[in-house]
Amino acid sequence: MARERATALLVDFDGVLRRWDPSVASGVEREYGLSEGVLTEIAMQWGRLQPVVTGRVSHADWVTSVADALADSAGGPERARAAVEQWQRYRGEVDPEVLDFVREVRAGGVRVGLGTNATDLLDADLAALGLVGELDVVVNSSVLGVHKPAKEYFQAACEALATPPARVLFVDDEDWAVRGARAAGLSAHRWSGSGDLRYLRAALATGG
Template sequence: MARERATALLLDLDGVLRRFDPAVAAGVEREYGLADGVLTEIAMQWGRLQPVLTGQVSHDDWVSSVAEALAEPAGGPDRARAAVQQWQRYRGEVDTEVLDFVREVRGAGIKVGLATNATDLLDADLATLGLTGELDVVVNSSTLGVHKPAPDYFQAACAALATPPARVLFVDDEDWAVRGARAAGLSAHRWGGHADLRYLRAALAS
């Protein structure tokens, strides 16, 4: 049976609308004598990351825990804090081609939502990136208390869009998130880059 046409779009933030230059973290690691990739490795350890993504701890608490874990390899707590603070000052960059697509879709009368596993810094990040007001709804895991790929997360996102799941097209760069969206009844596409925009336009066309 053919799927219903999507009438709303739900986008992931990191890896789709925002990108991070890995050279920034690499530069901090070199400056502080840290192993390549250690900042991301420690920050993304699930036991440390999951509480901040569900609003149990603040972004600042999470950053402090990363610095504590880095104290020994960085040569002391002060150097670790300085390294993490320098790393965190970089908030990424907007993918302008994706943003142009978002504006095009909204201009056609289609709602666009942001669906992201994020910390309580999200609103500040969106302001820093110039994205405030560029989306119809923002669904933040740390506000909801549940993260992708949980069904409750996607149900909340669809409710925020006032659109049934079968009518929502979700785009994410992670397979596990795409699988979770499909399990929740959404159409979902794994983002592979700008070449995918042609497909997304066709999927949203009336």
């Protein structure tokens, strides 16, 4: 049985609409004598990350906890704080092809939401990256208090889009998020790069 064609799009932020240059973190690590990859490794430890993406602690508190964890290897707390602050000043880059796609489908009458596990810095990031007004809704886990891949997260996203789950197409670069969306009744596609845009255009009800 064929699915209903999607009339709304929900896109992930990091890894889809926003991309990160890994050389920024590695440059900071070299400058401060840290082992390669340690900034991301420490920052993304789930026990540290989960409270900030559910709004239980602030982005600033999360940054402090990362610096505290790096104090010994950075040569003291002051150097650790300086390293983490320098790393955090870089806020990523918008993928221009994805942004063009978002604009295209919105112009065709498709509602587009941003569906992200993010911190309380998200609004500032969207403003800094020139994305204010480019999306119909923003579904931030730290505001909801629940994160992807929970069913409740996707239910809230569909409500924000005013679209039933069967009519929402979700795009994310992580398998676990795609599986969670499908379990919640959404169509979902694992993003692997701009080569996917042709498929996504075909899956959306633009122009008809």
